[in-house]
Amino acid sequence: MGEHQHATSTLREERLPPSDEVEELAPGVRRLQLPISMPGLGHVNCYILDDNRGAALVDPGLPGRGAWKHLTAGLGRAGIPLKRVHTVVVTHSHPDHFGAAGRIRQETGARIITHRDFRLWWDTADEESEGVESVTGAGANDALLEHPDARDRRTGPTGPTPWGGAPYRINRRRRLAYFAMRHGLGGRWFATPKPTRRVVDLEVLSLAGREFVSLHTPGHTIDHLCLHDPDSGLVIAGDHVLPTITPHISGLGPARDPLAQYFASLDRMKELDGVGLVLPAHGHPFTGLSDRVESIKAHHRERLDILRATADRLGRAPVATFMKHLFRERSWGSMAESETYAHLEHLRLSGEVTATRSDDGLVHYEP
Ligand SMILES: [Zn+2]
Ligand SMILES: [Zn+2]
Numbered sequence: 108m109g110e111h112q113h114a115t116s117t118l119r120e121e122r123l124p125p126s127d128e129v130e131e132l133a134p135g136v137r138r139l140q141l142p143i144s145m146p147g148l149g150h151v152n153c154y155i156l157d158d159n160r161g162a163a164l165v166d167p168g169l170p171g172r173g174a175w176k177h178l179t180a181g182l183g184r185a186g187i188p189l190k191r192v193h194t195v196v197v198t199h200s201h202p203d204h205f206g207a208a209g210r211i212r213q214e215t216g217a218r219i220i221t222h223r224d225f226r227l228w229w230d231t232a233d234e235e236s237e238g239v240e241s242v243t244g245a246g247a248n249d250a251l252l253e254h255p256d257a258r259d260r261r262t263g264p265t266g267p268t269p270w271g272g273a274p275y276r277i278n279r280r281r282r283l284a285y286f287a288m289r290h291g292l293g294g295r296w297f298a299t300p301k302p303t304r305r306v307v308d309l310e311v312l313s314l315a316g317r318e319f320v321s322l323h324t325p326g327h328t329i330d331h332l333c334l335h336d337p338d339s340g341l342v343i344a345g346d347h348v349l350p351t352i353t354p355h356i357s358g359l360g361p362a363r364d365p366l367a368q369y370f371a372s373l374d375r376m377k378e379l380d381g382v383g384l385v386l387p388a389h390g391h392p393f394t395g396l397s398d399r400v401e402s403i404k405a406h407h408r409e410r411l412d413i414l415r416a417t418a419d420r421l422g423r424a425p426v427a428t429f430m431k432h433l434f435r436e437r438s439w440g441s442m443a444e445s446e447t448y449a450h451l452e453h454l455r456l457s458g459e460v461t462a463t464r465s466d467d468g469l470v471h472y473e474p
Contacts, residue, residue: 119351121389125150125177129185132392133341133384135315139181141168143203146442147352148389151203153181154343156315161191163314165334165343166198166388170206170288170297178207189214194314196220197300198345198388199331200227209288209298220312221302222323224330227289268359270426270448271468272441306332319343324376326369327354329362333376340383342396348376350390353403358448366407366453373400407450414450415474418460423473425465426451 125140132138137155154165162185168174182189192215197205199222208219267273288297306312308323312334319334324347334343346354356365376382382396393399410433417432418424430439430447451472454460460472 120391121352122149139185141177143169152388154386155185158316161193162187163194164192165196166204167195167207169203172296192217194218199328200225205300208300210295213298218303219300220304222330222332223305223307225302270470272444324372326365326372329360335379340381342382343386345388348399349387350393353406356446356449358445364453364456365449373404376400410450418474423471425469425471
């Protein structure tokens with residue numbers, strides 16, 4: 108989630124509303140689309156991996172009552188009784204991917220597989236002072252959860268950003284929903300997903316009658332996992348590589364240089380032999396992974412060039428000013444600032460710009 112686009116003339120495929128069709132993509136691998144409404148995204152792909160024990164689900168969508176109805180209806184169309192779901196794989200710690208995992212486990216005892224570093228943003232945040240009573244009221248149930256790492260893990264959702272920008276604001280309903288999940292008060296709808304198996308890079312996962320290999324691909328988040336089936340060349344890509352948009356690179360996570368991590372994880376994709384079909388979490392399955400990886404890298408290199416040119420022209424400026432040169436006005440806001448910050452930090456760590464904090468607390472960058 109949290110992807111954005113920089114130019115658009117037609118409706119991007121990641122933005123399309125979900126189709127009701129459950130599509131078979133490869134033996135034992137089907138695609139169920141679930142509705143989500145997030146910036147730039149119209150659906151999330153939940154991949155159904157069938158085997159003789161039942162099914163595994165990769166990224167079963169958002170938490171909440173409405174999302175649960177869509178998920179169970181979709182499983183119905185796929186002919187899978189909920190109790191046959193034995194495994195949930197969560198590609199990364201964003202709510203459109205992990206949302207229903209906790210509830211599925213409550214209902215079926217399914218195991219939950221994530222990367223070792225899977226962590227919900229509040230696991231390291233300070234306590235909030237929000238009241239609890241209203242959390243379990245009707246209002247919380249259908250709340251969507253916004254981008255989880257668009258706020259500082261160290262200070263929680265209301266703290267200042269590391270670059271001194273305005274704190275990210277989420278509305279009260281969503282804040283309550285987060286609070287509920289975080290404190291285990293979410294009941295069925297907002298059950299906290301607790302991984303039962305945490306994997307690292309290059310572990311084998313037997314799913315869909317295949318031997319998938321886990322690939323740790325940090326960048327979009329530090330805990331991002333892709334699955335690769337070397338025998339057939341199938342890759343389940345999560346948000347790491349999407350067909351037409353680039354995943355959000357947040358400057359708010361624990362990584363020192365998330366963009367460098369992302370570049371390295373993209374290069375990793377190019378090293379895989381014989382990749383055929385790629386199954387992204389948003390948009391349609393595609394082929395030509397290496398080309399797509401190259402164009403995403405080129406996109407970020409262009410963004411870095413814009414920042415270099417802006418720094419040369421402006422001299423010294425805060426993150427919000429750089430953001431305005433990098434993003435179209437409709438995208439301005441905390442996510443754009445966070446991504447701008449990630450790019451500026453990449454330049455700073457490679458010695459191309461320096462950063463200083465001024466009296467008003469804002470971090471300024473200059474060549
Ligand atoms: Zn996503
Ligand atoms: Zn994501």
